[in-house]
Amino acid sequence: MTALMPTVLLFEPHFVLRRTVAAAARQLGIAEVHEAATLHAADRLAQLQRYDFVIVALDGAPVADIEAFAKRCNAGRVIGMQAPGLPVSCAGVSDTLHKPLKVKSLLSYLMA
Template identity: 40%
Template sequence: MRAATSPQLLLVDPHSLFRRTVAMVARQLRIAEVHESSSLEAAHRLLEHQSMDGLLLDIGQGLDALALVQSVRAGALRCPPTTPVALTAEACDLPTAQLYKELQVRRIMLKPFKVKTALEVIQDLARPESPP
């Protein structure tokens, strides 16, 4: 994580009002500098050129976020393979949750949830992980 600046996080969600609200409040509270993306494809392109300290991704339909998380974990993007990741989803069955757990996804939040919950997750993603 960058020492002198706020943690840089990427929020991927199709709903612009949600993205803007979370990004604005996170900045105001100095939790993190939240970059916004409306799609996983745009996020992938961004991460090819810029590193982030954490990712909060909308899971999309089924396994849409899987390829992006796999690319991060494989070291194929600018983010370190250990970059913390959390997901948001309309629904998530047990096999899907297990698949993401194997990729070290920290949390899956089921929609609807409060902006406060998203900010708590962003705060967790911005914090370096404690050793076990």
């Protein structure tokens, strides 16, 4: 029996980082990744299905908007990616990775 790949919603406004993470996850067969460049787009995608993981750029929108999104997105786990100088905590986010980050660090969360 083949294990199903986890579904991931990736909200990251920076094109290169978003595409690199998504392409690596897909190429390695780690996850089915759905990409969003804006929080609004991520919100629309989250309304269509439940995700195993939601990865959010904490520098991509106001913290209050991200917190509200994290609470309503109905994900198994929400992981934040934090730029230097941002607050450490964000309600609804279970884990936080610090930018700049290695793609391998982020992918390890999806493989756990």
